[in-house]
Amino acid sequence: MKRWNGWGDDANELDYELSASALAYLRGLLGDASPLRDATLEETLARVPASRLPEHNLYSIDPEERLRHARGQSLPDWLALRSGEPGLFPDAVAWPESSEEVRTLLLHAQAHQIDVIPYGGGTSVVGHINPRAGERPVLTIDMTRMNKLMHLDKQSQLATFGAGTTGPQVESQLAEQGYTLGHFPQSWELSTIGGWVASRSSGQQSMRYGRIEQMFAGGKIETLNGTLDIPTFPATSAGPDLREFFLGTEGRLGIISEVKARVTPLPEHESFHVVFFPSWEKALSALRAIVQARVQLSMMRLSNAVETDTQLRLAGGGSAVAVLEKYLALRGAGDGKVMFTFGVTGTRAQCKSARGLALKMCKPSGGVNTGTLLGKKWEHSRFRSPYLRHGLWDAGYAVDTMETAIDWVRVPEAVEIIQSDIAAALADEGEPVHAFTHLSHLYPQGSSIYTTYVFRCAQTYAETHARWEKLKAAGAEAIVRCGGTISHQHGVGTDHAQYLPAEKGELGIAAIDGLVRQFDPAQQMNPGKLLP
Ligand SMILES: Cc1cc2nc3c(=O)[nH]c(=O)nc-3n(C[C@H](O)[C@H](O)[C@H](O)COP(=O)(O)OP(=O)(O)OC[C@H]3O[C@@H](n4cnc5c(N)ncnc54)[C@H](O)[C@@H]3O)c2cc1C
Known part of the structure; x- marks a missing residue:
């Protein structure tokens, strides 16, 4: 079962214990620290108030389910759960199994003036799925029973999924037929395809597969004003694109019940590589040149000097790191070095050519290729x-x-x-x-x-x-x-809402507000999120 106050599953063994050297490194930087006491599940359950909704066969008012859906994965969410004081809870939780059941729940919510929170994997880090204080009771609609690959059109490379399908479920069902979606956010283990669309997510290999905006080809959305079926087209110039109305709208307009996504045959080859540069400035100019030359890499990640050092120390330091650092220093990448990890994905020939070109373009800036060992480590721990x-x-x-x-x-x-x-x-x-x-x-x-x-x-x-x-x-x-966007991939939720007007402007915010009201005149869908 998913942890109620942390990341991952109760049963898995993946918790990282800090090594003695990693702990010493942190103590040196930040000083000694003492952990706060975690409240137990029982203590926290004792604080769940009675539901404002009566028992009903459409949903559950079980306190533990309400607690488990009260918070996402942001640091304030962790603090609230671990202190045993999450504060606000949904009054009920429902698990629809079809678009029709989603529709029934929305009609029920409308008839009884209940606020609705669409819930995917609950991995939000910006307060997306937390109930807000208010008069109306709150129903959280957990989509994770809609977790099937419903159709695969191999000719058009389009897959239709229930919106609550998690990352591993998406990939395993596609892999059985030789395909991949290729969307790998770090939260992949728990997040869902509907949540990715609703929060404009970006996966680690977006350079090959695109962000979720490029993958989302159409689908079905249940709103309080009716059902919207967005057809799939390879491209269209028929006015504003309805998909854009729903991308990033964080559950404010309706519930995405089915997602049609562009998929790709499984790649023949994939590998990850690490190059060190002597300095941040040199690395930046090389990487900008690579990306602007459209070299077909599937991922690029450049850690600055502090992150590079932190990663090497948290990885345990030790003799292997010492040997690596000695070698890098001899090759000109000493203090101030930065680490560049990149991936190639595709046919063997494509990968060979892209890898060769990227390495060639790193050389004039002093890039030192360390091969695939560190790349394999990155691949191994990419979701850890x-x-x-x-x-x-x-x-x-x-x-x-x-x-x-x-x-x-x-x-x-x-x-x-x-x-x-x-x-x-x-x-x-x-x-x-x-x-x-x-x-x-x-x-x-x-x-x-x-x-x-x-x-x-x-x-x-x-x-x-x-x-x-x-x-x-x-x-x-x-x-x-x-002058940056308030979020490249995590979204707005409640934590970033006050900063959104800076990039959308007054007229832009009014337009988004108008769109929300078009689909949800009574403001019942995930109120308090996205808009300030
Ligand atoms: C450790 C960690 C790493 C992360 N790494 C990444 C990353 O690499 N890239 C990235 O993009 N994000 C990342 N995130 C953020 C988060 O995982 C994404 O925002 C993800 O897209 C949320 O998906 P979810 O299914 O968990 O949605 P939830 O958290 O359940 O919901 C997010 C929002 O979408 C709405 N929503 C969910 N499902 C539906 C639906 N079917 N219909 C309508 N609205 C819906 C909710 O109402 C809410 O507003 C990370 C989070 C964590 C905790």
Whole structure:
């Protein structure tokens, strides 16, 4: 069963325990830390208030189900759950198994003035699925029983899925027929295809397969104003595209019940490679040239010097890292070196050509190719990093991230400003913050910027939450000041809503509000999310 207060499954063994050297490294940076006490499930269940909804065969009012659907995976969600005080709970949870059942639930909600929260994997990190305080009862509609590949049109390479199909379910059902969707967000294990569309998700190999916007070809959406069936076209110039109305609307317009997605035959070959550069500046110019030359890589990730160092230390340091660093220093990539991981996916010939071209373009900037060993390590742990949060938490440290995307002309400055503003956000308490950054989705026009920060938990949950608030505000304000989008991949939810007007403008926000009201005049669908 999914963990009620953390990442992953109760049964799996994937928790990362920090090695002694990793712990010593963190202590050196941030000081000794003490973990906060976790509330037990029983203690937390005792705080779930009575439901405002009566028993009904359409949904469950079981307190444990309501608790398990009360919060997502953001740091404030963790703090709320682990303190045993999630605060607000849905009044009921339903698990429809078909579009018709979704429709029935929506009609019921409409007739009884119940607010509705569409729920995919609950992996939101921005407060998307948390109930808000209000008079109306709240029904969370969990889509995960709609988890089947319903149809595969091999000629057109279109697959129709129930919207609650999780990443592993998508890939295993497609693989049986020789296909892949290729959408691999780091939350892949638990997140769903409907959630990806509703939050405009981006997967690690978006350079080959595209973001979810490019994969989402059409589907079925149940709204409080009726059903919308969006047909699939390879392309269209017939006015505004209805798919765009639903991409990123975070459950505000309706419930996506079926997703038609563009799929691809399984690749013949795939491999990941690591190159070190002597400096961030040299790496940036090489990578920009590669992406602007449209070299067909499937993923690119560039860690800055702090992240490179942190990764090598958290990986355990030790003699293997010492040998690697000695070799890199001899080849000119000493202190200040940065790590570039890239992937090639496709036919063997395509991969050979793309890999060769990328390595050739790294050379003039001092790129040192270390082959596939570190690339294999990245591949092995690509979905494991979220478990590291458990190891850090148990040692008394909290971790969170901020991300944006910005045009190339502003990338170097934005990385500096966002990272340093976050690192300084607790200076008034004399508290250090360890912040580090990578670029993980590179485009000819610009790049995403992803900053991770680790800090010590305070004495209490409330004080730790207050620290997070300062860090979030520092990161978000820096992003807005630099002219970046408030989110490249995590979405808006509640945590970013106040920053959205900076990029949409007054008229833009009014237009989105008008769209929401068109489908949901009484504002029952996931109210309080997306719009400020
Ligand atoms: C450890 C971790 C790593 C992550 N890495 C990435 C990453 O690499 N890339 C990335 O893009 N995101 C990432 N995320 C964020 C998150 O996983 C994505 O936003 C994901 O798309 C959410 O999918 P979900 O199914 O869990 O949706 P939920 O969290 O359940 O819901 C998200 C939003 O979508 C709405 N929604 C869900 N399903 C439907 C539906 N069927 N119809 C209408 N609305 C719906 C909800 O109402 C809510 O507003 C990460 C999160 C975590 C915790």
